[in-house]
Amino acid sequence: MKITVAIPIYNAARHLNVTLDSLINQTMDSREFEVICVNDVSTDNSIDVVKTYMEKVNNIKLINRKENSGGPMLPRNDAINEAKGEYILFLDNDDFIGEEALEKFYTSAKECKSDVIFGKYVGANGRGVPQSMFKYGNLKNADILKHNLVFSLAPHKMFKVDFIKQNNFYFDKKAVVGEDQLFVMQCLVKANVITVLSDYEYYYVVKRGDENLSLKYFPANNFFYSFNHIMETIEESGLSSLYKLKLKAAFLNRFLHASRLRGHIFSNLLTYEQKKDWLNETKKFIDNHVTDELIGLLPSRFHYFLLIARENDLRKLLMVHNQMETVNPNKVTRVENGWIYSNFKYTQKYLAYDEEYTVNHLNTSDIYIDGIILGEDLCEITGQFYQSLLINMNVENELILVHRKTGIEKRINYNEANSSNQFKFTFNYREFVLNKEMVGPWDVFIEGSIGGYVKRRRLGKARKTDLLENVSEDNKGIMPKLSQSNKEKFLPKKEIMLDNINSFGENYIVKAYFTKKHDNLSFDVKLKP
Known part of the structure; x- marks a missing residue:
């Protein structure tokens, strides 16, 4: 059989x-x-x-x-x-x-x-x-x-x-x-x-209408039974120490994201006394299986939950959870080792704290292209890169060209714009037209970094509507380094061919275009026949 x-x-x-x-x-x-x-x-x-x-x-x-x-x-x-x-x-x-x-x-x-x-x-x-x-x-x-x-x-x-x-x-x-x-x-x-x-x-x-078990109540110790044993299974396995750590982090990320634990504690499904019972069992789980090193491998949205749950302080946990909704750039205290920290304060007779928690998960971003100019030798890209919690921080922006086939990256790190929320990059096509091995599509990203924190966004979909028009007389000279043998060219609606780009004795053709599926900017490099 x-x-x-x-x-x-x-x-x-x-x-x-x-x-x-x-x-x-x-x-x-x-x-x-x-x-x-x-x-x-x-x-x-x-x-x-x-x-x-x-x-x-x-x-x-x-x-x-x-x-x-x-x-x-x-x-x-x-x-x-x-x-x-x-x-x-x-x-x-x-x-x-x-x-x-x-x-x-x-x-x-x-x-x-x-x-x-x-x-x-x-x-x-x-x-x-x-x-x-x-x-x-x-x-x-x-x-x-x-x-x-x-x-x-x-x-x-x-x-x-x-x-x-x-x-x-x-x-x-x-x-x-x-x-x-x-x-x-x-x-x-x-x-x-x-x-x-x-x-x-x-x-x-x-999917059936009556299959949602999350509506049923289980005592906290019963709830944690399987998950305690899963963490024990990983720890007692013959896997390498580093693999165990990363596997625990991957499972814990799934557990905190998908399970009913946080939903029970932060919703009205349970009474206050039931929530205290759940938090007590959560503390036991953390004490037995979750180290500081493991917390550091998890997304920031879980950090405050695990750190305060380890203190077994339900009032503080509920208060900090509510304060997460009020985090803004003025409350950001520092960016260090890849984490954005915000200050959380509360002072009452029976509950008081003044602490920092990571808030990477609350940092949203938006990116926009104001202009793209294609010359015979050089390309200029200008725009805005906004990060909601870092507007008061000196974020360094880079333009990243990524070879789609190999993943090799070419970084353009000189940002001519004065503001950390804006960018202006000028580069020679030969920055990425290197040799025959580097032909094919190159995708374009903007990457902002500060204190080890990095946010990368794909470039092109959000752009100025008049970007597609021809350059006017007033705009001539905007890129004095451009060869004047041909007029500067704005990127057309679909694509534009740039001819006779020489690199190491070979001639190439570069096609600048917006990708069909996602409408983002890319450069396609081909050896000229």
Whole structure:
């Protein structure tokens, strides 16, 4: 048997036919895979639906649990124990898969010797699904960090059964929240080969109106059970120390962003006493797993939360959280080691503090082109680069030309504009027309930096509407260094060709243009025939 498909079922009669139809229509021969439906004491006619399909095909098996388990964990474990397949795929009772999914999964798994394999997710009925790990194309052996696998901890994947059983990886019955994340993280950390397929729409994740578990209340200690064990799994693994640290940071970033923790503490879902209980458990989690070094690897929007939660001071946390909405340039105290710091003050009889917290996440930016002049030898680009929290800071702006194919960068660091919020760069095309290896598109960015903090923006989309007009008599001489053999040229609506640019004895043609998809400025370098 090649594959076991495991489906925990609870009151799914309305949706189950779509799930099972996607299985009986697989291109894989039905004799090569089995479907194990584990009924978790449904109170509707889910069993009848399954039995109807069992009359049509002979590869569907039904397991009826005697007691409801309260979640999909134990039914999935039942399927693992009963699995006859070399691999097991977990499928929810209201999702479905593409017709070629099983065949493609198995072929790739055998070819790559995969322990874990999963394919492109597709959201159905308005469901959002992770996509960043699929932008790399098919990956025979993906890396958890490099390929963003930490953002795909749902169990809708295929696992080698021997790999699961030899490592005793089962869904923890004590985990009422995040049980799938714990199981999948254990597998990802231990797996020798993780395969990701992006060439086909494999798994359709369906949104249902009653699936939002975030509306249910769980005691804080139950909530943290899985996440404590995930951090322990990473720490106790055989991974290198630096990889462990970065993996913890990646998971913690996901956890703080996507979990209900901050939502519970900052919303009206809980009473004040319940919030104190949640903050107390949060402090325990931080004390056990989150170091200052780890906090430094996280986005600034989580810094104040973790630092104050470690103090276990709910009143202060709520107050600082509200004050985050009032941060402005006048409250920025310094920019150091890549962090923008703002001062937070409050003085009352029973709560007082005067401290700094990082606020990088509150710094917004905008970029605008006032003018682009193309001459025979030189190009001039002028505009504005605004950063909301740094208007009182001496930000240094650079123009960055990036070779699209190699990623090589050419920096133009002399800004002729007087203000840090403005820029004026003049450069010779031979700054980036170097040799035959550097032909192809060069994309244009403006980068502002101060105290190790760097903000980079793509240049071109936001620009002056009359930028496309020809240069007037009043504007002649704006670039005295330009060759006068030809008139200065403003960039036209689509593109302009610059001919006979010489570099190291070779002649090149440069085409300045706005990219079709995103309408940004680029230069395309070609060797002149």
